Amino acid sequence: MSSAAEITDMITSERMAAVDVNAEALGVPRKQLMESSGNAVAQAIRDIAEPGARIAVVAGRGNNGGDAFVAARFLDAYDLSVHLLGRAETITTDIARENWGALERGEYDIEEVRDSTQLSLPDADVVIDAMLGTGVTGALREPAASAAEAINASDATVVSVDVPSGIDADTGEAAGVAVEADHVVTFHDDKPGLEGVDADVTVADIGIPDAAELFVERGDLLALSRDPQSHKGDHGTVLVIGGGPYSGAPALSAQAAFRAGADLVYVATPESVADAVAGYSENLIVEALPGDRLAPVHVDTLLALAEDADAVLVGPGLGDAEGSLDAVAGFLESYAGQAVVDADPLRIVPEVETDADLVCTPHQGELTAMGGPREDDWRDRADAVESFATEVGATLLVKGAYDVVSDGERTRVNRTGNPGMTVGGTGDVLAGITAALVTALDDPVQAAGIAAYANGRAGDFAVEEHGYGLVATDLPPRVAEALWGDRDE
Numbered sequence: 001m002s003s004a005a006e007i008t009d010m011i012t013s014e015r016m017a018a019v020d021v022n023a024e025a026l027g028v029p030r031k032q033l034m035e036s037s038g039n040a041v042a043q044a045i046r047d048i049a050e051p052g053a054r055i056a057v058v059a060g061r062g063n064n065g066g067d068a069f070v071a072a073r074f075l076d077a078y079d080l081s082v083h084l085l086g087r088a089e090t091i092t093t094d095i096a097r098e099n100w101g102a103l104e105r106g107e108y109d110i111e112e113v114r115d116s117t118q119l120s121l122p123d124a125d126v127v128i129d130a131m132l133g134t135g136v137t138g139a140l141r142e143p144a145a146s147a148a149e150a151i152n153a154s155d156a157t158v159v160s161v162d163v164p165s166g167i168d169a170d171t172g173e174a175a176g177v178a179v180e181a182d183h184v185v186t187f188h189d190d191k192p193g194l195e196g197v198d199a200d201v202t203v204a205d206i207g208i209p210d211a212a213e214l215f216v217e218r219g220d221l222l223a224l225s226r227d228p229q230s231h232k233g234d235h236g237t238v239l240v241i242g243g244g245p246y247s248g249a250p251a252l253s254a255q256a257a258f259r260a261g262a263d264l265v266y267v268a269t270p271e272s273v274a275d276a277v278a279g280y281s282e283n284l285i286v287e288a289l290p291g292d293r294l295a296p297v298h299v300d301t302l303l304a305l306a307e308d309a310d311a312v313l314v315g316p317g318l319g320d321a322e323g324s325l326d327a328v329a330g331f332l333e334s335y336a337g338q339a340v341v342d343a344d345p346l347r348i349v350p351e352v353e354t355d356a357d358l359v360c361t362p363h364q365g366e367l368t369a370m371g372g373p374r375e376d377d378w379r380d381r382a383d384a385v386e387s388f389a390t391e392v393g394a395t396l397l398v399k400g401a402y403d404v405v406s407d408g409e410r411t412r413v414n415r416t417g418n419p420g421m422t423v424g425g426t427g428d429v430l431a432g433i434t435a436a437l438v439t440a441l442d443d444p445v446q447a448a449g450i451a452a453y454a455n456g457r458a459g460d461f462a463v464e465e466h467g468y469g470l471v472a473t474d475l476p477p478r479v480a481e482a483l484w485g486d487r488d489e
């Protein structure tokens with residue numbers, strides 16, 4: 001679990017970037033957020049400086065600077081000048097460039113600073129530090145470094161936009177020189193890195209709807225951007241323990257795990273169906289277990305196989321023979337890694353003592369069989385599932401028209417999918433995606449949320465072509481597109 005997840009009322013820059021994109025997906029574009037950010041900065045200035053005071057804006061070429069270009073338009077009552085560190089054509093985003101353009105056309109007192117040693121601030125009453133915010137990487141480079149020195153050397157009151165330039169928003173560290181702010185106006189939520197900053201911090205609401213944090217949307221997919229240097233095995237080895245009465249379910253889960261980015265997928269399945277499972281795809285590596293049902297005698301073999309996996313998926317097609325459920329209980333009692341539990345074994349989870357990091361993927365009927373709540377309204381279900389997740393001590397992904405994901409602390413809701421997905425096998429696909437993503441992310445709630453989102457989107461793509469005649473095998477080929485494609489609906 002990432003450390004920031006434990007700081008419930010703050011937000012890391014990675015999550016902020018995701019929430020930003022989710023807001024856009026919900027119809028609140030970034031430029032609107034920038035307008036609100038700038039307005040909040042201007043409000044802070046009005047609270048500390050009298051009209052007519054001399055305000056100097058020192059702006060960078062990213063959206064942090066963009067916020068201050070917006071603020072300038074709300075500060076016409078002041079003697080304001082804007083100093084851009086660099087050439088206007090190198091401003092890095094459209095929304096910042098458009099706001100700079102408004103200052104140019106509005107004949108504001110603006111300049112492009114070529115050499116920051118020429119930056120003159122001596123007579124400013126207030127300096128707005130809008131050089132860098134959450135986009136900073138490493139120690140401040142020129143011209144920002146000299147500009148930070150000049151700001152710190154001035155007698156002006158310093159108001160930093162979002163984060164004092166040079167400070168890392170997540171850690172609070174400054175790799176080099178950083179602006180010493182008197183005030184900080186940060187946006188949407190407090191930032192972990194501001195804890196240790198000796199300034200008064202205002203957290204400004206910039207109109208990001210709560211839904212941008214609650215619902216899983218395309219911003220959450222940013223978490224899956226991969227380290228290009230990764231090599232085989234970095235992106236997850238998954239062991240699927242399934243089959244026995246059935247052979248299709250474990251194969252569906254295994255295929256889905258591949259499409260969600262797993263590098264290697266092993267399937268441990270009774271020998272009675274091992275050939276059938278292997279026959280579905282050359283990609284599958286099938287380990288045959290003696291007999292025709294999973295049994296307690298297999299537990300040691302499963303634990304040995306699990307040693308080589310980053311996550312285990314237990315359940316698809318296992319059936320509910322008592323011996324099979326006992327085998328799952330025996331496996332979980334000794335296994336301490338990441339496990340996704342689906343289908344029949346779900347009902348035994350509440351009685352099993354395990355050190356494994358569990359993600360359970362029940363539909364409503366299986367949730368009830370686990371002793372879980374039944375609520376028809378999705379909001380009530382989200383609250384009830386959050387409480388039950390604490391009781392079970394696992395991350396729950398409760399499938400429904402609105403999927404609910406919760407570990408008892410953080411709760412997400414997924415709205416993708418359609419009624420065509422009630423067809424058998426889509427749960428096996430979702431379980432396989434979930435197993436692959438828990439190996440790719442160190443955050444089971446995020447992994448399960450994205451899995452539900454991708455499974456539903458794959459189903460939405462499939463229903464375009466097959467209507468409600470879609471079948472589960474239509475989903476895996478569309479999962480990769482749902483996660484990494486650029487279809488925009």
Ligand SMILES: NC(=O)C1=CN([C@@H]2O[C@H](COP(=O)(O)OP(=O)(O)OC[C@H]3O[C@@H](n4cnc5c(N)ncnc54)[C@H](O)[C@@H]3O)[C@@H](O)[C@H]2O)[C@H](O)CC1
Binds near residue numbers: 067138140144162
């Ligand atoms: N939802 C929100 O939180 C919103 C935040 N807004 C503001 O956007 C900035 C983040 O903007 P971004 O463009 O991503 O990055 P920055 O402007 O912070 O900086 C990028 C800029 O800086 C250069 N750079 C990076 N590291 C260094 C360095 N060590 N030295 C010098 N220069 C550096 C980089 O090359 C870029 O040019 C956030 O803080 C908020 O202020 C949005 O306005 C609205 C929504």
Ligand SMILES: [K+]
Binds near residue numbers: 131132133162163164
């Ligand atoms: K700043």
